[in-house]
Amino acid sequence: MIQRLVSRPDRRSRARARGRRAARILLALATMTALLSVDASDASAEPPLGVTVTAAADGTAVRVGALFAGGLDGGHFCTASVVRSRGRDVIVTAAHCLGSPDTTFFAPGYRDGRAPYGLWKLTGVYAAPGWTDGEDPDEDIAFATVAPLDGRRIEDVVGGFPVAPRQPADARVSVVGYPSRADSPLYCANATTLFSGTQRRIECPDLSGGTSGSPWLVDGALAGVLGGHEGGGTVPEVSYSAVMGDRAVELYREASAGG
Template sequence: MIPRTLPLPRAAGRARARTGRPVRIALALAAMAALLSVDAPDATARTPLGVTAWALPGAVADRVGPLFAGGLAGGHFCTAAVVRSAGRDVIATAAHCLDSPGTTLFAPGYREGAAPYGAWRLTGVYVSPAWTDGEDPDADIAFATVAPVGGGEHAAVEDAVEDAVGGFPVKGGQVDRAAVTVVGYPRDRDAPLRCANGTDLVSATQRRIGCPDLSGGTSGSPWLVDGALTGVLGGHEGGGTVPEVSYSAVLGDGAVQLYRRAAGTG
């Protein structure tokens, strides 16, 4: 039985947003393909806990994509995921990933230079005043509306991103020690990684997971519980200062209200 307890963080290294590390892939692609072939939001839950592997294309990974600065040739710096909304046009990420929304592009399902569902520009940003006024780590979650980039090599086929890839439901009020799946893009990799493990609360407002190789670029990665987004990689220490331990702010009432504003449901 794989222990669900988490390692204590080592001495702080460089900030996550500035860190990259080679990835140790522990599962063969063929074994993962069988698990990800089912079109279900939590189809990867049966893989070993605490193991980081490639996230193969499918209903989960295709809803996740990297954020690019200016264009897809410029390198990616954070991760975001499509969530359900009335306008079918909302993504979730970490608030610290949206410093320059006017030049940020989102590419769901991006792999090895290909954007199968096109590139999407940000049209609106929803961030808590607690973040904009003081960068409160408990408010390090944000939502944004997106629209397709017209024309060119990376043009989207659909008019709404949720029509292209679907979207994760958003759920607050997590229980302690919830089993979480994280999917994200390290900045030195052009395909997503995934890891599932048990979590624990390090405070009433911050949750921790032990997963190797979630290095710089994975900020904003969705934390999924039973197929629903319950947080994003960020919060305490900007999401963590070592790739082996990551954090997420607990999705409290304020964050749920922020999501409802972005989604047009509240």
């Protein structure tokens, strides 16, 4: 009798222990599932290649901005971005965007009609003679310096992209730019191909007028700007960039030293 009374609680204890272990396993599985779900959601936050979306307001987007004629009321017509430089005051865009530098202003991080990081006046332009003398599409890249604003240099405010020329033909490129009829930047990433030995090509929809000068980024470094062949492309689905070679690097160094 005593043995039976002792053995029954023992079986129940073992059952409760098994139940507790099962509960712990189920809890662990549920936690793992939740974690995997979060990871999957985060992974899907990056749009598929070749799909254009509104750019996130992140550290990349604040270094990219719109070029304005005279000020915010003048409307934006091209895109530019900040690059690292000795003087911490250099931006890059397509050379065809800088026909009137004396009245051009740059608004990094421009979004929804506001310039949260200020409006910066251009002070100097560095373009290749091949562009200034004959508008050679292979030279459609230019650098410019901007004046300090409230005693600060632009790179100290928003940071800058390193410059990485001579990328492989099939490099994956991210493009951030402002269509002239939009007040927020667009983002698209895709693998590129060489259209020619001096021009790079990417397929990304909706990169219409105003996105000229948009930075082409490889692993967060500048590898070109939207421009070149056909002024960057005659249809919004296909865009071009002059390949960044020795002449573009020389221009960059001149701008950096002169700033």
